[in-house]
Amino acid sequence: MFLRRITVHKDGKPHRYWALAESYRTERGPRQRIVCYLGDVAAGDAKAVEHAVERVESCQQDFFSPAELPSHLDIDPRKVRTERARAFGGVWLGKKLYELLSLNELFGELLSERRCGIAWDKIVEVLVISRFYNPSSELHLAEHTYEAGAFEDLLGVPAEKVYENRLYRCLDKVLPHKKRLEQHLKSRLGELFDIEYELFLYDVTSTYFEGRCGGSTLAQRGYSRDSRPDCPQVCMALVVTKEGLPLGYEVFAGNRSDSTTVEEIVSTMERTYGRCDRIWVMDRGMASAENLEYLHQHDRRFIIGAAKSALKKVEQQLLKEDWRQVEAGVEVKTCPNPDNATETYILCRSRERAAKERAMFERFVKRIEEGLEKICASCRSHHGTNMSARIERRIGRLLERNSRAAALFDIQVSYDSSSGSTTVCWMTKEHVRQWAHLSEGHYLLRTNIQDWSAPDLWKAYIHLTDAEDAFRIHKSDLSLRPVWHQKDDRILAHIFICFLAFVLWKCFAQICKGKGLGDESRRVIEEICAIQMVDVVLATSLGKEVKLRTITRPDRRVQELLSRLGWRLPDTLTKPKM
Numbered sequence: 001m002f003l004r005r006i007t008v009h010k011d012g013k014p015h016r017y018w019a020l021a022e023s024y025r026t027e028r029g030p031r032q033r034i035v036c037y038l039g040d041v042a043a044g045d046a047k048a049v050e051h052a053v054e055r056v057e058s059c060q061q062d063f064f065s066p067a068e069l070p071s072h073l074d075i076d077p078r079k080v081r082t083e084r085a086r087a088f089g090g091v092w093l094g095k096k097l098y099e100l101l102s103l104n105e106l107f108g109e110l111l112s113e114r115r116c117g118i119a120w121d122k123i124v125e126v127l128v129i130s131r132f133y134n135p136s137s138e139l140h141l142a143e144h145t146y147e148a149g150a151f152e153d154l155l156g157v158p159a160e161k162v163y164e165n166r167l168y169r170c171l172d173k174v175l176p177h178k179k180r181l182e183q184h185l186k187s188r189l190g191e192l193f194d195i196e197y198e199l200f201l202y203d204v205t206s207t208y209f210e211g212r213c214g215g216s217t218l219a220q221r222g223y224s225r226d227s228r229p230d231c232p233q234v235c236m237a238l239v240v241t242k243e244g245l246p247l248g249y250e251v252f253a254g255n256r257s258d259s260t261t262v263e264e265i266v267s268t269m270e271r272t273y274g275r276c277d278r279i280w281v282m283d284r285g286m287a288s289a290e291n292l293e294y295l296h297q298h299d300r301r302f303i304i305g306a307a308k309s310a311l312k313k314v315e316q317q318l319l320k321e322d323w324r325q326v327e328a329g330v331e332v333k334t335c336p337n338p339d340n341a342t343e344t345y346i347l348c349r350s351r352e353r354a355a356k357e358r359a360m361f362e363r364f365v366k367r368i369e370e371g372l373e374k375i376c377a378s379c380r381s382h383h384g385t386n387m388s389a390r391i392e393r394r395i396g397r398l399l400e401r402n403s404r405a406a407a408l409f410d411i412q413v414s415y416d417s418s419s420g421s422t423t424v425c426w427m428t429k430e431h432v433r434q435w436a437h438l439s440e441g442h443y444l445l446r447t448n449i450q451d452w453s454a455p456d457l458w459k460a461y462i463h464l465t466d467a468e469d470a471f472r473i474h475k476s477d478l479s480l481r482p483v484w485h486q487k488d489d490r491i492l493a494h495i496f497i498c499f500l501a502f503v504l505w506k507c508f509a510q511i512c513k514g515k516g517l518g519d520e521s522r523r524v525i526e527e528i529c530a531i532q533m534v535d536v537v538l539a540t541s542l543g544k545e546v547k548l549r550t551i552t553r554p555d556r557r558v559q560e561l562l563s564r565l566g567w568r569l570p571d572t573l574t575k576p577k578m
Helices: 043-058 089-100 103-110 120-133 138-145 151-155 164-193 258-273 289-299 308-319 351-381 387-401 403-408 430-439 454-462 464-477 488-514 522-529 556-565
Strands: 002-010 013-026 029-039 081-087 199-208 233-240 246-253 279-282 301-305 324-327 330-336 344-350 409-416 421-428 442-447 532-539 545-551
Touching: 081 089, 089 103, 089 120, 089 151, 089 488, 089 522, 103 120, 103 164, 120 138, 120 151, 120 164, 120 488, 138 164, 164 246, 164 258, 164 488, 199 258, 199 464, 233 258, 233 464, 233 488, 246 258, 246 488, 258 289, 279 454, 289 301, 301 454, 308 330, 308 344, 308 430, 308 442, 324 454, 330 454, 344 351, 344 454, 351 387, 351 403, 351 409, 351 421, 387 403, 387 409, 387 421, 403 409, 403 430, 421 430, 442 454, 454 464, 464 488, 488 522, 522 556
Parallel strands: 199 279, 279 301
Antiparallel strands: 002 013, 013 029, 081 532, 199 233, 233 246, 301 442, 324 330, 330 344, 344 442, 409 421, 532 545
């Protein structure tokens, strides 16, 4: 930039003023343009402006790529500084996983349309990567997260092109491609990790809303897994492999019962993956008579949890000692299902579970006994014709709060009209206590698979914890909850982006496991996300400044992690192609 003095003659008199101009390159050669007009200023003021412009020109506004650096520089070491530290590791890791899964190619094909010079597939990448390493709302992403990270350098999307409305519009664009994404993941995950699609783990969770949600049909009140019955919620059904890799998901209204989703999910997955040799693993909340009948159709194979009350049907088996140990403290055995000859029960018992259930049972027994003692004391100090009804209501609330031990007590409330007193008497049912102790730590599974051993069936069922872990990652690490969107399409798109971020998470978990870094990838992600990008400003002896963009050197522990992964951080960055 430079100062230009402009003279204009008006009414026969010269009028002089200053303008700030700059030179720039075009396809037809260099050109000049006025940046701003400074007006008529005194000579001394003009000189001050000139010096200010020289100082501005001496500062490099952009950074040098390695190829643009001169062969040598004379640096003043006293004036070296760093500035504009930003998050690098999370964006870099997310981009690496995004490209490993070929999601850039998929959305590049599906969303190649451009708006204001930026393709929608790039905005999808911004949304997914930010949700993966630093989840937040679209507004927070546009105003804080984007400029605080290395998005612009790694993705090539200028910060001024990322704003709230554009992110929301992208949510609208991406949602119709859900089925295409699931087909792509089936192919790509199978190539990367050699997955055998024989075991499908299915579970349902819910996530709650903040706000009124007046424009949503999905936001309904139902059984809340988040202990937020005061809020509307939406249900999410997820299918994963035995490795925990996601296969697909569906979203249902918040008042939808778990057992009513099975037929829809099974038919959807069978259209994508086929019906042959599939084994469905579900918890006991899905074990309705209608679902079991549906699963038996076309010889679908399944392992499903049975209700606790079904233990009564195999009471004699609890006493026999033909158990087989599958791991420390856990034993299993098979026994016939008396109600269905095509099914088999897998009877399981856990030492730790037995100790936990006994402690819980005794705690509830103690609470009921203490509560009854307080009620008796109240009866002795209060009299009246309506006292009996009040006491019965108090007993009902007491038993409801401690329902695990309620069946143990036989409670009688009597009212003496002559004295106006109410008496409470109770006794314990020993056969209930004996059954509670006998059944502690035991649970039942039911299956129509006849050629597997009891340990193999139990191990297949226990993989259901991978689906539960997937929900924990969605809710805690990827901030699926609470949902702030108010319209159904935006709600579905929010869950879609969270699902894509979860795919990145589980892909990295499989990579870590394959490289011997353990089953828990969360710590590795945290270590890599701590890596930053900074600008190093070097003052030259000529008074100008040279800016370099570089990556902080991680400590030895993180270097070893990256070495095990076979990945290398870039030493410096080149200017992205905008």
